[in-house]
Amino acid sequence: MDLELSNDQLDLRENIRAVLEGACPPAAVRAVYEGTGNAAALWEQMTHLGWPGLSVPEGAGGLGLGFVEVALLAEDLGRATAPGPLLATASQLTPALLKAKAHGEMEEVAAGRRTGALAVSERGRWRPEKPQTVAQPAANAWRISGSKTDALSGGEVSSFAVLATHGRTGAPGLFLVEASDAEARPRPSIEPTLALADVEFDGAPAKALVEPGDGSSEAVERVLQQAVVAMAMQTVGACRRILEVTLEYAKGREQYGRPIGSFQALKHRLADLLLAVERATAVCYYASLCIAEDNEGRAAATHSSKIAAGDCQRLLARDGLQLHGGIGFTWENDLHFLLKRAKAGELLCGSSRFHRSELAAILGLADRGES
Amino acid sequence: MKLRYDDDVERFRGQFQEWLDENQPTPEEMESAPVRSSAHRPPWARRWAKRMFDDGWLVPGWPPELGGRNADPVETLVYLEELDNRGIPRTTNPQGLGIVAPSLIDHGSEDQIECYAMPLLRGDLTACLGMSEPDAGSDLASLKTRAVFDGDSIVLNGQKVWTSGAHDADFCFMFCRTDPDVPKHQGISIVLVPMDAGGVTVRPLMEIVHPRFPDLNEVFLDDVTVSAENLVGALNNGWRMANDSLAHERSLVWLMSVFGNEVALKRLLELAPELLGDLGPLERAGAIDDFVGLHVDVLAARCMGYRGFARYVRGGTAPEQALMKVYTSEVRQRLALVAAELAGPAGLRPVSGRDTEVGTQEDFFSTFAGTISAGSSEIQRNIIADRVLGLPRS
Structure with missing residues (x-):
């Protein structure tokens, strides 16, 4: 490959x-x-x-x-x-x-x-075990009812692709709802660039993008996988930038008469940061390729990408802040934009903990929900 | 980016598969004479090397007269993939094939190529690498073994250690100090030393794992005299040649570690029902989570390696060998730790042969060969910090 x-x-x-x-x-x-x-x-x-x-x-x-x-x-x-x-x-x-x-x-x-975003999460969970949002067939349209949380850019998009289950059969589908037919409530957030919002649908008129029925579950997953890998990728993008600014700082900041980046205690940590970023980047590229080529391993690769991005952000957010010392703890320094973006990326589209349990099921190690 | 290579590369793979179907060593052959060290060549391995050489499959990237077929790097990669898929060793003397032979072809005299390099390739000789010394490990350039010219001869005195396969090798590619009065990197030369030369004493070092199958040795040199013609390349140019030598396989050496990790992961997943069987629900959940982490670790090694390789093929530098070395060896160690701890006291059993078994404490200990040898993980991190990240020297 x-x-x-x-x-x-x-x-x-x-x-x-x-x-x-x-x-x-x-x-x-x-x-x-x-x-x-x-x-x-x-x-x-x-x-x-x-x-x-x-x-x-x-x-x-x-x-x-x-x-x-x-x-x-x-x-x-x-x-x-x-x-x-x-x-x-x-x-x-x-x-x-x-x-x-x-x-x-x-x-x-x-x-x-x-513009538009997925409305998938409910009660803060990307894939709740019992999703409550339902789609009822009506004359000429569907009607969507339910409460979604944490929609990306939810406070500023003009439409939503809503994950909802058929009111009668329980089959999942994706439905396009105009933002004007829903009630989006921006969420107070320490990460304002993502404009997260909770969205209320109360019999909102909708058009089916993936009609609930045979094979709809698979079709829905394919759409959601793209959101997951892109979220992993944006997290890794923020992390790579954290590495770059931390390196710049370590090379420029002098203490005891020498750049702090010349101390081995920092060098080895920075080497590990590079490893974490390269590792996650490579897995994310692989996952995006599996999706682009519609490879059979796309589900496992998708989960792996979010897991690798999760490992990456943990280390980069921690050491990026720690190695900046006091200056990184100030509002005035730009570092915190990246830290918050990386942390938000971990929490959206399913945390690594969620994706780890999904991958365990694919590997045959556990039934869904067991681990 | 693409998951599969182009059709012409896949045709190359098919060609090699057909050849392997006809020529690969049989499991019976391999089991009849297990390989006992990294310079041991049982009769089947000698036949295998010769067949590969004669048919141009030994070093596919080289021309036919050197046992190749002028293959490009991607073809060489699929060649290694195929050998791995079938679980067949490419060679039983990796240092000889991967480092000594190519260095001699690059820097050696015609006689050295004829008498040492070609027999190495054809499977008639094996070689070991004389690098580390008791006081020259990570700081290899401080090595002290002396080589002094005396007319048409070179006289060697000193001691090497951690010399893989020295007890089975026919000759040693020996790094020696030829000028003690210049900065340490500038006074090193390489000399070919037959292991049966007078004054060479080899003492195998029993290791903390499979002590009956030692691979490492101490090599003592007491007034060992060889012909001056055994000097490789220019005098005092050894350090540069060493870097070239080690660079030879850098573009693909990562692949072996990736394969090794995948084989170990496959074994771990095969053992999963046994290892997880009697665990309570919380223990089980923790163990499963460890398995998932290892799966991602191993996948990531493959992705990082192939990504770096693709860059190399397009004219960039080889995959950051230091990154791959530290990463793959530490992943293997994590995997061994998880498996051995889950196996419980049963994992204390001694392993019968030279190969280690996932799920034993010996397997865990054996992984330290990966994190210590050929530049320890700590040295690799220094290299990453200095050369990749450009941090100021300590």
């Missing part, structure tokens, strides 16, 4: 990174944190570049790229701690629209007129 990016992919990443460094510097992130700015200008520029339609087919006005490219975008959105609905739209709404071949909605996404 070939796990390095193609030249086109490397160019794309370089391009994304250059744009974000210019349009989303730490000062712009700080403005969101301090309530003095928002993501509007950034979103306008991203739309102008066609990023919302990255994986929308060219026939619907998109760039027609695949999931590996979506993962690369996620990596750099995490790296830049970028605010705005792009991560949700590209990695959560679009996969659902692609599954449904929803041409009209994809055109709207590519044009920047529609």
Whole structure:
């Protein structure tokens, strides 16, 4: 297997990174944190570049790229701690629209007129054992009722792809609900760039993207896997940046007459940070490739990517902060944007603890829910 | 990025598979004369080396006259994958094939290539590497074994230690001090020393695992005299050649550790019903979680290695060998620890042969060969910090 990016992919990443460094510097992130700015200008520029339609087919006005490219975008959105609905739209709404071949909605996404996020979690759990949100067939439409939590960019998207079960058969499906037909309540959060919100659906009119029935469970999983890998990838992107700024600090900060990065106690920890980042990056790329090529191992690879990202953020958030010393503990230093983004990434789309138990089931070590 | 290689690479794989079907050593052959050290070549292994050499499958990346077929790095990788899939050793003298032979071909004289390198490749000779000394381990460049020119001869005095396979090898690729008056890296040369030369004494070191099958040795040199023609390459150029030598297999040496970890994980999962069988629910949950972590560890080793390799193939540097070395050896150690602790007192049983068994304490101890030898994990972390991360020297 070939796990390095193609030249086109490397160019794309370089391009994304250059744009974000210019349009989303730490000062712009700080403005969101301090309530003095928002993501509007950034979103306008991203739309102008066609990023919302990255994986929308060219026939619907998109760039027609695949999931590996979506993962690369996620990596750099995490790296830049970028605010705005792009991560949700590209990695959560679009996969659902692609599954449904929803041409009209994809055109709207590519044009920047529609944004959206998955509404999956309930009561703070990505995949609750007994999901309560139901879909009732009605004349010309479905009606969705239930309470969802922790929707990514939930306070700013224009639509939701809602996971709900058929009121009668219990089969799962995904349903498109306009934000105007739901009630999104922004959540107070120490990580404001992700604009998390809880969303209430009270008989909201909906269109089925994945109709509940035979095979719908598998189809739903395929959409959700993309959200999971993208979330893992954005976490690792933030972690790689933590490593970079920590390295810069260790090289520049002098104590006892020498850079603290020359002390072996720090060197070995920094080497372990690099290992953790490379490890998680490699597994995330592998998972994104399994999804792009629709490999049979995609479920196991998806769980593995979120687990590796979880291991990575634990170490990077801890040592990134610890090795910065007192300066990293201040609001004034930009480090905390990355720390909070990495921690939020761990907690969204299923914690590593959740994905570990799912992987145990796939490996035949435990029944679901046992471990 | 892609999960499968192109069709022409897969055709190459098919070609090798067909050849293996006809030529690979049989399990009976291999069991009839188990390999006892890293320079031991039982008759079947000699025949196997010769067949590989003659048919161009010994070092596929080399030209036919050196036992290859001018394969590219990706083809060499699938070649190694196939050998691993079948559980067949490529060689029973890895240092000889991987380091000594290529170094001689790069730096040796015509006679040295004819009399040492080619017989190594054809399976007629085996070699060991004389590097570490009692006072030169991690700090290898401080080695003291002296080589003094005396007319047409070189006289060697000193001691080597941790020399793998020295008791079975035909000759040693010996690192010696030829100039004690210059900075330590600049006064080192390489000399070929036949192990039956007068004054060479080899004392096997029983190890803390399978003591009946020692691989490591002490090698004492007392006025050992060899021809001046046994000097390899230029005088006092040994350190640079050492770095070249070790670089030879760097582009692919990580693959062996990845395979080794996958074999161990497979074994662990096979043992899972037995190891988890009688555990209470909480113990069981903890153990399962350990297994899951190891699964991700092993998958990650493969992904990191293949990712770095793809970069190398496109003209970048080889996978960061230091990263792969420290990572794969520590993963293997974690796996051994989990398995051995779950096995309980039964895991205290001695292992019968040279190979270790997952689920025993001997397996756990044996993994320290990976974290200590060829640059300990601590040295690898120094290398990562200095060369990869660019941190200032201590």
